[in-house]
Amino acid sequence: MILALPVAWCIARVSPAWRSRLLLLVIVPFWTNFLIRVFAWNQILHSEGPLAKFFRSIHLLGENESLLFNSGAVVLVSVYTYLPFAILPLYSAAEKFDFSLLDAARDLGAGAFRSFRSVFIPGIRKGIVTAVVIVFVPMLGSYVIPDLVGGTDGQMIGNKIAQRNFADRNLPAASAMSAVLTLFVLAPMLFRRKENETS
Template identity: 70%
Template sequence: MKRSEWAPTLPSLAWLAVFVLVPLLIIFVIAFRPTLPAGGVGEGWSLDAVRSLADPAYPKLLWRTLWISAATTAACIGIGLPVAFCLAKLPPVWRGRLLLLIVVPFWTNFVIRVFAWQQLLHAEGPVARTLRALHFLGENDRLLGNATAVVVVSVYTFLPFAILPLFAAAEKFDFGLLDAARDLGARPFRAFRSVFLPGIRQGIVTAFLVVFVPMLGAYVVPDMVGGTDSQMIGNRIAQRNFNDRNLPAAAALSGALTLMVLGPMLIRRRGKEAQP
């Protein structure tokens, strides 16, 4: 980097160092501290929190976190792609209005929106009553307290995060390429799959990252609409932190989750840099 580029870059670097790197270092340091009997962080160093990661319950918890995050991400991208495609082809006036409708939910508190879903999916809520009337839901069946409810509410929560980067990429796409593909004999879906999707690849990657990575640490949605069989790593971290006051164990789990997210990204970056 040239010297002339350092001045405008320093504020961003300072912000990242203070609010990202320093908290991460503190988390990793706490993970190697002992836990006080009354809760909190003790003096000295200990590997007890790191050893606790070998708990047999964690692999199952990790697998549940991965598949719920992957299912939510796939649903968000699957819904967001046609929405972004249609938005990009609309006139600018209608495009702005529909984008506003997508952003409007952000104006309401996140917890209130999840609580609204909790009431909708309640055993005596309108959705459950309608499904029972149509005989799609048994009298003893519940819509809350399971992984499906977590995925549904998470899709609602993260869908705008997927639509916006997909739309940003679709807006720059040359739709004349689709017409050319159809003129050459490609069916609409084949043209969409072989021409449009590769053309907005960067938007798809961005949508994947902004949904999948936050979902790995999500705990509010599973806590409010899920059950004991749909808890994720974020719920266990919150439990270790707030209920058990075992901060080193919570830090060890958080550090492991951070490495799990950053590891593949760094390997992928190294592989790209190694390419000629």
């Protein structure tokens, strides 16, 4: 949300010509298969990859340190993968927002940040809820990203369920973890439904 909100704001505020170009940049990653994108990040973050070599050249990364197979790599690739899913619903809500309300708030003495926080964010609440649900639900059960770039230090619950099921053959534990995951998935969906009924 921290990254998606400013991007959606900027896209909604620019001219229609620039808006189309910026939206195209947001949509471009969807043209490539999900697995290919994750494998590409695996190569980029590899110990012999371009990023690792660059950071070693400026002495920000040790010879035995790696950018891959840790929780930071999982966060980075997850943000890259799911950011467009957050930007699009936020942009859709921001496009319908009356930006003259921000001018009115500033005329009444509110600063830029306070106008953004107290007027703009509540005004696109539906878009925020939609973005949270769209990103939260698939990310919660994410399996491929932690498996390919996280290793043992960046596993998520999807990897734990697979390990209990296939490696340990502990089906009761896998079932219990799956039930907990299902509850976490249903909670935001029920909240979104309640929001729609209220509005």
